[in-house]
């Protein structure tokens with residue numbers, strides 16, 4: 001998955017153009033910047049590639065989620081439904097706005113189960129936030145139908161699935177809003193950065209203003225700009241945007257190589273009895289950044305994961321015991337540990353996570369192993385890896 005594997009002269013050239021002008025900020029300094037507007041250029045190119053009307057670049061994927069929620073008017077007490085298997089950014093962005101994360105089970109797609117979503121809806125629910133984990137998507141059609149029926153916002157976290165599609169549309173462009181990360185380990189990277197996609201003009205204007213202290217960006221004197229609403233600073237810098245522009249050019253090649261490497265391993269593992277694969281919803285195409293598979297039970301899965309690493313098969317993840325991506329690891333959230341005060345009103349609104357039954361998610365995630373798919377592997381290297389994985393799994397089962 002990581003775009004940093006293909007850094008080269010293209011990134012260097014883009015960054016040097018910014019350094020040569022000396023203008024590292026995306027706004028203002030019109031006369032001094034040699035006409036370089038890297039953030040603006042990236043936004044136009046990314047919106048175009050993702051078949052969306054608007055793109056707002058920001059400083060990270062986490063801030064993209066925050067800005068997306070804020071732009072749609074999510075605020076105190078609003079409930080946002082998110083899955084048990086994701087990255088901590090999901091609840092961080094929700095809590096940032098005083099909204100309430102409501103966590104629901106995943107199914108064998110490794111993303112939120114639409115039935116669990118429907119069961120979690122209350123009069124306070126405002127938004128459903130599926131997370132397209134490890135290169136493939138949630139059942140977006142089912143989720144969209146639920147959102148339409150209950151008048152909810154559909155916000156896709158596509159940070160780990162850039163380049164995947166659903167019903168022919170790029171992931172992140174299907175919902176009301178879509179979010180991406182360009183952090184250092186993502187499919188394309190600019191060091192730190194993120195993006196919000198939307199076709200909604202109002203959300204786009206709100207996002208543009210919110211991520212820059214509420215500036216309305218009208219006229220060409222920053223000091224004279226009006227501020228209709230309070231915002232924050234989630235801006236991206238020109239240096240980061242410049243790297244992103246060069247990486248975006250490489251996206252299609254990255255996706256091709258991922259698909260090639262994924263298919264070599266998958267074809268070998270398909271022949272192993274006891275190995276099954278993550279379900280991809282009908283109409284979906286993965287971005288092939290991970291190959292995700294299931295083993296018959298948790299105990300065997302742990303045994304295989306250990307054996308893979310002992311036999312030199314690197315970059316295989318067992319999320320069940322990983323403290324970043326699965327609810328079991330979020331002790332700080334489950335016990336609402338914060339640096340400052342949290343009102344008792346808010347404490348009472350928060351889901352009692354220690355008392356909620358997530359055994360359905362446990363049953364899926366305890367049997368899951370995800371192999372990262374690297375771009376830089378040669379065909380020969382992938383073949384060797386695939387055969388090694390097969391041998392290790394067979395001997396462990």
Ligand SMILES: *Cc1c(COP(=O)(O)O)cnc(C)c1O
Pocket residue numbers: 059060061062063086087089090131133157159160180181182183192193194
């Ligand atoms: C990486 C990631 C994020 C957050 O992105 P950052 O740029 O690191 O803040 C959010 N959600 C998911 C699913 C991610 O993988």
